[in-house]
Amino acid sequence: MKPRWAPLVVMLCGMAFCSYAANEGEDMNPKPGYRQSISFHDLRTQFKQPDMLYAPFAFWFYDAPLDPRLAAAMAAKMSGKGLNPGYAHARSSGAEPYCKPLDHPIPGKTLSLLPHDQWLSPLWFETLDAALKESEKANGYFGFCDDYWWPMGRADGKVLQQYPELKSLSLGWDTMDVNGGQEASLPESFFVVAARLAEKDGESGKGLIASKTLKVIGSGTPFTWAVPNGNWRLYVFQKIHQLDLDGGDVNYLDRRLAKAYIKIAYEPYAVYFGNRLGKSMPGVFCDHEGAYGFKLAWSNDLETVFHAKTGLDLKTWLPLLFEEDQEGQYVKIRWNWYDAVSDLYSDGFFGALNQWCEGHGMYFTGHTWPVLTQQAAMVGDYFKAQRAFSMPGQDCLGSSGLEVRAFKETQSVSEFDGKRFTSEVMGVAGWQQTPVLMKQIANSITAWGVSHAIPHGVFLDRELNSIPFPCDWYDENPFWDYLDLWTDFVRRASFVNSHGHLVPDVLLVNPMDSVWISTCPATFDPKLTNYDVPKFFFDLPNWTTEEVKTIESVYSGAIECLTRSRTEYMIADRYYINRMRVSDEAALSIGEFSFKVVVLPRLTVLPLKVVKKLLSFAQAGGLLLYLDQLPQGSTDNGMNDPAMNHMVEKLRRMPNVKHSTLEELPQFISQTAPPQVAFEKGEFPMLQSHRRIDGRDYFWLVNNSEEPKNCRLRIRDVQGQCSIWNCENGEIRTVASESLPEGDILIDAAFEPCEAFWLVVDPQTKMGAASKGTTR
Numbered sequence: 001m002k003p004r005w006a007p008l009v010v011m012l013c014g015m016a017f018c019s020y021a022a023n024e025g026e027d028m029n030p031k032p033g034y035r036q037s038i039s040f041h042d043l044r045t046q047f048k049q050p051d052m053l054y055a056p057f058a059f060w061f062y063d064a065p066l067d068p069r070l071a072a073a074m075a076a077k078m079s080g081k082g083l084n085p086g087y088a089h090a091r092s093s094g095a096e097p098y099c100k101p102l103d104h105p106i107p108g109k110t111l112s113l114l115p116h117d118q119w120l121s122p123l124w125f126e127t128l129d130a131a132l133k134e135s136e137k138a139n140g141y142f143g144f145c146d147d148y149w150w151p152m153g154r155a156d157g158k159v160l161q162q163y164p165e166l167k168s169l170s171l172g173w174d175t176m177d178v179n180g181g182q183e184a185s186l187p188e189s190f191f192v193v194a195a196r197l198a199e200k201d202g203e204s205g206k207g208l209i210a211s212k213t214l215k216v217i218g219s220g221t222p223f224t225w226a227v228p229n230g231n232w233r234l235y236v237f238q239k240i241h242q243l244d245l246d247g248g249d250v251n252y253l254d255r256r257l258a259k260a261y262i263k264i265a266y267e268p269y270a271v272y273f274g275n276r277l278g279k280s281m282p283g284v285f286c287d288h289e290g291a292y293g294f295k296l297a298w299s300n301d302l303e304t305v306f307h308a309k310t311g312l313d314l315k316t317w318l319p320l321l322f323e324e325d326q327e328g329q330y331v332k333i334r335w336n337w338y339d340a341v342s343d344l345y346s347d348g349f350f351g352a353l354n355q356w357c358e359g360h361g362m363y364f365t366g367h368t369w370p371v372l373t374q375q376a377a378m379v380g381d382y383f384k385a386q387r388a389f390s391m392p393g394q395d396c397l398g399s400s401g402l403e404v405r406a407f408k409e410t411q412s413v414s415e416f417d418g419k420r421f422t423s424e425v426m427g428v429a430g431w432q433q434t435p436v437l438m439k440q441i442a443n444s445i446t447a448w449g450v451s452h453a454i455p456h457g458v459f460l461d462r463e464l465n466s467i468p469f470p471c472d473w474y475d476e477n478p479f480w481d482y483l484d485l486w487t488d489f490v491r492r493a494s495f496v497n498s499h500g501h502l503v504p505d506v507l508l509v510n511p512m513d514s515v516w517i518s519t520c521p522a523t524f525d526p527k528l529t530n531y532d533v534p535k536f537f538f539d540l541p542n543w544t545t546e547e548v549k550t551i552e553s554v555y556s557g558a559i560e561c562l563t564r565s566r567t568e569y570m571i572a573d574r575y576y577i578n579r580m581r582v583s584d585e586a587a588l589s590i591g592e593f594s595f596k597v598v599v600l601p602r603l604t605v606l607p608l609k610v611v612k613k614l615l616s617f618a619q620a621g622g623l624l625l626y627l628d629q630l631p632q633g634s635t636d637n638g639m640n641d642p643a644m645n646h647m648v649e650k651l652r653r654m655p656n657v658k659h660s661t662l663e664e665l666p667q668f669i670s671q672t673a674p675p676q677v678a679f680e681k682g683e684f685p686m687l688q689s690h691r692r693i694d695g696r697d698y699f700w701l702v703n704n705s706e707e708p709k710n711c712r713l714r715i716r717d718v719q720g721q722c723s724i725w726n727c728e729n730g731e732i733r734t735v736a737s738e739s740l741p742e743g744d745i746l747i748d749a750a751f752e753p754c755e756a757f758w759l760v761v762d763p764q765t766k767m768g769a770a771s772k773g774t775t776r
Contacts, residue, residue, distance in 0.1 A: 032283065033363030033390030035418045038499050040694040040762070048730030050495035052140045053282065056453040056487050058086035058473060059424060064112045064461035066123050068130035071460065075131035077475060078458065079138035082487035085131050086454060087285040089145035090119040090156070112461040119148045119156055120265070125272045132273075136280045143283045143362075146265050146353070151248040151290035152366075153257060153349070155264040159250055163260045168251045170242040171296040171318070173235050180229040190237045191219035191315050197231040198326040209233060211325035214316050235319050239298065244291035245378060252292050253299040253344040258352035266356055278361020283391065285454065286353070286366025287424070291378035292345035295524050296321065301348070305340040312336075322524040328639035331517045331605055335635040338516040342381035350388035358390055365391035365422040365452065370406040372552045373544050376515045383510065383573040386413040391452060393422030398429050401441035402704070404448055404563045405556050409510065411449035412570040415502050416590070420451040427456035433471075435479055435486075436706060436754060442490050443702045443756040447687040451497035453490050485728070492727035493700075496758055500693030505673035506569035507588060507595035508558055509614075511551050513574065513635055514604035518547040547604065554628050555601040557662045562599075565666035566688050568676055570595075574610045582613070586621035592692075596673045599665065602628035607635045611647050623672045624657045625665065674716055677701070680746065682711030687756075698725075699759040703751035710750045717743055720763035727757065735759075737767060 058078055062071075075085040092113040118124055128144065135142040148156035160167055171190065177197070178184045186192050194217045195209040217225050217234075225234075243249050250257055266284075273281055296318070306314040310332075320333040350364075357364040366389060368379045375382040386392040386409070394410045401423070414421040423445050426433065445453065458474045471477040479486075544552075562569045570593065572580075580590040587594040598617060603626075611631060618624045630648045633639035651657045660668050677688050677699060686709075687702035697718050703709045722737040722745070738746040745761070 031390075032278065032358055032361060033365065033419050035420060035499055035501075038694065040696050040764075043496070043499060043693060044732065047492060047495065047725060047732065050491055052082075052084060052138070052491070054451070054495040054498060055082055055084055055140070055491040056086075056455050057084045057141065057143070057285075059285075059287075059427075059454050059457035060086050060088050060460065061457050062088050062090050062114050062127075062460045063092050064459075064463075065115055066118050066127045066460075068123075068127045070462075071127045072130040072134050074458070074460070074474070075134035075142065076138070079135055079140045080484075081480070082484045082491065083455070083473070084140045085135050085142040086458075087143045087145050087287075088128055088131070089285075089287060089457075090114050090124075090148040092149075112459075112463060114148070114460075116148065116156060120268055125268070129272070132276070132280060141280055141282050143281055143285060144269065145285050145287050147287075150287050151244075151246045152265075152286055152288050153248060153250050153252060153261055153290070155261060158264050159257070159260055162264070163256070166251050166254055166257050166260060167241050168244060168249050168293055169298045170240050170294045171237045171298050172240045172242075173237045173296070176234045176236070178227050178232050178234060180227050180232065182227050184225045184227055184234060186218060186223055186225060186234065186236060188222050189219060190239045192217050192225075192237070193235045193316060193319055194225070195233050195235075195319060195323075195325075196228075197233055207233075208326045209319065209323055211317075211320060211327050211329040214319065216313070216315050233319075233323075237315075237318070242294040244294045244297075246289055246291045248290055248293075251297075251299055252290075252349050253297055253302050253341060255301050255344065255348045255352075258349050262353065262356050266353070270360055281362070283363035283365055284353075284357050285422075286350075286364065286389075288366050289369055289378075289395070292341050292380055297341065299344070301344055302340055305343055306336060309340055310336050322519065328633065331633050331638040332635060334517045334519060335513060335605070338376070338380050342379075342384045345380055346384040346388040350385060354388055354390050363390045363420075365389055365393045367393045367395045367410075367422070367424065370394055370409070372512065372515050372555065373548055375512065376519075376548075381512065381573075382409060383413060383512070383575060386410055387417060387575075389419075391420050391422050392417075393424070393452070395427065396423045396425045396441075396445065397427040397456075399426075399432060399437060399441065401425055401445050401448075404444075405559055407445070407448035407450070408559050408563075409571050411502075412572065414449060414451075415570060416572070416576050416593070418501070420498050421449050422452040422454060423448075423450040424454045424456050425450075429456075433479075435482070438479070438486055439489075439754045440704045442486065442493065443704055443754065444687060446490075446493040446497060446756065447689045447700055447702055449497060449502070449689065451494045453494060488730075489727045492725075492730060493756075493758075496691070496693070496698060496700075496725070500691045500698065501592045502568065502570060503676070503690045503692050503697070504568045504570045504593060504595060505676070506562065506567050506597045506599060506669060508555075508562065508569055508571045508599045509577070509601065509603075509610075510571050510573040511555050511601050511603055513606055514551055514602070514631075515548055517605055517633075517635075518545050518551070550628070551602045551604075554662075558599060558601050558627060558665070561662045561665050563687075564685070565669075566675055566677060566686065567666065567669055567673075568690050569599075574607050577610050577613055580613065582616045582620050582622070586617070588613070588617050588622065597623045597625065597669050599660075599669075600624070600626040600630070603631045604629075605633045605635050605639070606631045606644075608637075608641070608643055608647075611644060615647050615651060618651060618654050618657050621656060623668070624651065624654075625660045625668055626657070627660055627662065627665070676716050678714045678716070680712040680714050682709065684709050684711065686711075695764065696720075697761040697763075699761070700756065701749065701751075701759055702756040704754060704756075706753045708750070708752055711748075713747050713749055714740075715745050715747065715759075715761065718745055718761045718763070719743065720761050721765040721767050722747060723760045723762070725758035725760055732760075737761075739767060
């Protein structure tokens, strides 16, 4: 019996080895990380041998005592397989940076470790230089990760050694209920806030506070307070140094951090490598995830930014982050707190690092947590964080590259901003790694928009008994002899994905505004420290409210549904929606994108400005579909905002504003925006993506099954000569198609197992008689 992957290996083995010569006629980095304008002629000419900038970059773990000769030899060997040596990452071979190998040894395993004093030492730069020279000989590229282990920003403890004032800060607190007419004794504190208790909420039975009575009543040394009439709740806040949930010990909300970190962890590269930065050393990879802080993260800058946004004193209103008030003002306070946190974390920290990189001709790429609950608790505004990178990215462990959920938001930011898209792929894939899975993931991530792949990973330490999971992406791997087949395929697919733009019909609205205001006891529970929380703390039953679970379920369901139905769509947050205009064609438009249908997941609140734009879109005749409930409040004025209620009622009365289930969604959409690629016969779960580059249409079509498929496809609103751009060998060949009176084309397509290709339609070249037959 043949191995299941044998047909794939046979199919791939015909691919040619690459020369990696740099291409002429294209400015490789006019702005680091951004997509470049390219002519159809140049794209076609360079497709067979794109620049190595588009080839995979290895995630290269420097996890052993440094040896320049070994690093040079490994870099040469990787380059020979079409794999850029990628990014040097100082670390140990342990699977977790927080593991305790002495306390919990793995039988038969020893922990290999880069000596901490070698990182950023003269030997570190000599070793990287040796690897870079070998990469340069092959016209390849080699960059670096910016810290030892993760999360970044600490410089392996050097930041706090030199700047102890930049340690992470959070606020712990205690509450006490007191009655009017007595004298309350308060302990030493950072500050104390008082609020009068209102009547209990009849529905929840909770005691709500009256937000208009919130006031700071003291700080510093112990004091007493004469309690006014009524029942009052006192909040005693203390500053605490608390590691965040990813182990960070520095204050990411302090604007001074980026400057200190750059001085320690970035500037030495500029001193040593000089003008090679931005050329053979093109970028910095931030392997972070990380967190903005722990729970009630604090900095003086946060207080300043919050006041600038709201005109309010943050200390006074802080209890509304974990309490609800009778007036519903907690919505406004929570939203603005998260927004201020996001400004400092994304723009103040990541943005400052990106600015340094761009100033040296380099791109800055990395990733953070991808799911709504994780985003709120550790990132704040995920879209804002992704915008701070010159090359947005996400982490793709194991076989998760087959699933679209964690990719679509980052892809949308990349498309809106005209940037390339990074993915760290197949991390710790272990024994499940096969040629079939490698090809399926390459097919999938291309469909999800990835144009910069970072396979995880290669170990500098070649003692296999110290590698914490099965074979890495180096010469002991049984697939090593054929790795150039995979890297060449990814290079060509990424080359096309790095140009032009998507052609979407549908816009899905991101619901993070609603997640921010639905915090729960565990999110800000003062008794729950990061030491009480497992690494994947989101599994705790009380961490996420039922409201947030429902929002995530509906939102993720919409992403999966739109992808399965092969709908071309993107996701937008308020930033992009606010910049859109309502066109005469009843579409929301921004740049090259025009959306005929808008889909709303479950929403609790939205900014008034966003809903006003959606109302204008609906009034112009655009189709607005909501999957659960429309907003009940605004981030501007809180819950039950009359202005919001007025606009929502207008929406409800409009015939082109419809409630939809996930099952009904594709049918509703197709009435306004029929599928761009439809099956006439031979339907199967095909993945697809549609790009437009220099006036030509590029359709990425994928058969990810292990069975051959034959089908007839109808492609909407395109005309011209069709060709197949084969990423396996770089060949381009004309194929037959039939032009229909409606302005569509028909094409017969045949797919081998796990086959994917670019189907290119050129309207500037007429279909000729030579294009008879199928795509095979």
